[in-house]
Amino acid sequence: MIARLTGMAGRLTRDKADTLLLLLAAVMVLAPHFGHLPLWTSATVCLTLFWRGAITLRGSRLPPMWLLLPVSLLAMGGVYLTFRTLLGREPGVTMLALLLTFKLLEMHARRDLFVVIFLSFFLLLTNFFYSQSILTALAMIATIIVLLSAQITFQFTGSVPPLAARLKLAGRVFLIAAPLGVLLFVGFPRIQGPLWGLPGDAGGKSGMSDTMSPGSMTSLALSEEVAFRARFDGAAPPQEQLYWRGPVLSNYDGRTWSRIGRPLHPVAQLRLARQLAWKGPSYPYEVTLEPGRRQFLFMLELSDPGPSVDGGNPAYTAELEQLVGASSDKRMRYTSVAHPNHVAQPGLEPEVLERWLQLPQGFNPRTLRYAAQIQALRAERGDDVAIATVLDMFRKGFEYTLEPGRLGRDEIDEFLFDTRKGFCEHFSGSFVYVMRAAGLPARVVNGYQGGERNPVDGYYTVRQSDAHAWSEVWLGPQRGWTRVDPTAAVAPERIRTSLAQTLPQVAPFGLQGLADLARDQTSWLAQMRFGISAMNNAWNQWILDYNPNRQQDFLRALAAAFGDWRLLAGLALCAGLVWWMKYRRTERAxxxxxxxxxxxxxxxxxxxxxxxxxxxxxxxxxxxxxxxxxxxxxxxxxxxxxxxxxxxxxxxxxxxxxxxxxxxxxxxxxxx
Structure with a gap:
């Protein structure tokens, strides 16, 4: 088959071979868009490309204008009916894809060939609207080289070099232009905001919500998407202290926990900061938060108020949440200092604490009777004994699972006394309910727990599967808000390791051995995974997140480095050596x-x-x-x-x- 195709290619005339090379370049440009184009558009594009290829191989005439014009108008009408507009990212890219394929059927002059090539370059650029990964960049480089080869091919007036020689020449042209592109990327003034996005078009991933109900955390736990990456400036806290605080849920309506926090006035924020006391070691760290429509900064518990955020002004709430001014759907980087040993808000007034004692009426009668016993025990032996008693109940007979089953109206009663199976939202929500019913102020905290350290670059990768919910209890004017994690009582290995090792999944298609090998951090497969993750993180840090602040820092460091005469001398020596070697090679050749x-x-x-x-x-x-x-x-x-x-x-x-x-x-x- 390969020999037959090679022989067929050798019998093609120059016009046919050149056109097929241009069609190959167009296919490489259009293929990445098939994942987000409407189905009818992808089908139209494929049929048009197949039609153009058949015309080329058979040597038939191109379709007349009276046929192409109605088809083009129908396609534009289809775009309008699909999106209800002709403006914006999605309809714009769809029209460009159709325009490119229809233009391939309307090439009558040399000018039309270059119109197709320039349309291909423009459509290729729109790939960055949807993906900015390393694989996308490599695929675009390969496509650019093929496009340049097609463009170079049309320049020859006599004999045409072999395709391999033309591809090599296109690669050299790309390499010649690459240093200028790198120089422009590094030195050209950056703009605030995402470069590859259009207003209102960026979907963003929601990630963690500011509400919690049974099953909400379970859906996140099944996702391996990266939530954020963190890097510590020095030693890192132990794994069991990696609690990344997010939304604090204080309202409960019998089914759903929700927030009540609002950004405080700057004066109130200063007053709140005075209610925080640090003791023990501190841990400076930096977080790179992945894009998603969220308002929360996930901070290691408990961090200094007012972290340094690129392109944002964070604010504190009364619940010790850290917020940015508006919901952000771009990658964010911020730095802060964490103090695992702390005292938070020990001096709250009784009327303020009332909001964390409220419960809806008419729900969970069995839990209320149990809480009355805990309240009596608390009055007799203190808060710590009461908390330990509830945690002991969780340790005996409760199961930590991703499939807890459905709960009815009195969900706390059914979970504590009937099913006794749940995920972190069940344990934290029911614990807070019992504490409030026993007269102890309590609330639910959502966030992430843990993270996997990459030995290649030292970053901690926190995934959506690390989403977690825990509880906070106010333990008087000496101790303030104190973290209590009921899940740690049921599944302590979840806090020490990760969800994947606590609840190992059954791999499909008989690949369980491969999945176990990937979880073993000493295996070759895990090391390869760490290397790819470090490469992606470096791409995110230095390419996708090369913002004005990072550009200024880099240029300042570069200027300071070039101020050292030893570096300049070394660069001059290297440049001279390269020139001499090139000169000698040229003389010999x-x-x-x-x-x-x-x-x-x-x-x-x-x-x-x-x-x-x-x-x-x-x-x-x-x-x-x-x-x-x-x-x-x-x-x-x-x-x-x-x-x-x-x-x-x-x-x-x-x-x-x-x-x-x-x-x-x-x-x-x-x-x-």
């Missing part, structure tokens, strides 16, 4: 007769004789005889030019001479 003649012309220039472009060696010899030089030099010079002319223009006597090149170099040496 040059014809020895031509090399000697160029050296001779340089000698003449030092004597004031500049060779004219149309001046031959014999005419030049006449001018040499007029120089005021010693007779033996004149003889050597004229002899050199005579022998050079004979060698270049085929005098038989010169060709028969033994080693004429050595004789030429000898005359060159005598003429110096």
């Amino acid at each position: 040059r014809d020895p007769v031509d090399a000697a003649y160029l050296a001779f012309c340089r000698q003449l220039a030092r004597h004031g004789v500049d060779k004219a472009p149309d001046e031959g060696p014999l005419d030049l010899a006449q001018r040499v005889r007029q120089l005021k030089l010693p007779h033996e030099k004149i003889v050597a010079m004229t002899g050199f030019l005579t022998l050079y002319g004979a060698l270049k223009y085929g005098a038989p006597a010169a060709q028969r001479e033994d080693n004429p090149v050595a004789r030429l170099n000898s005359l060159l040496k005598q003429s110096r």
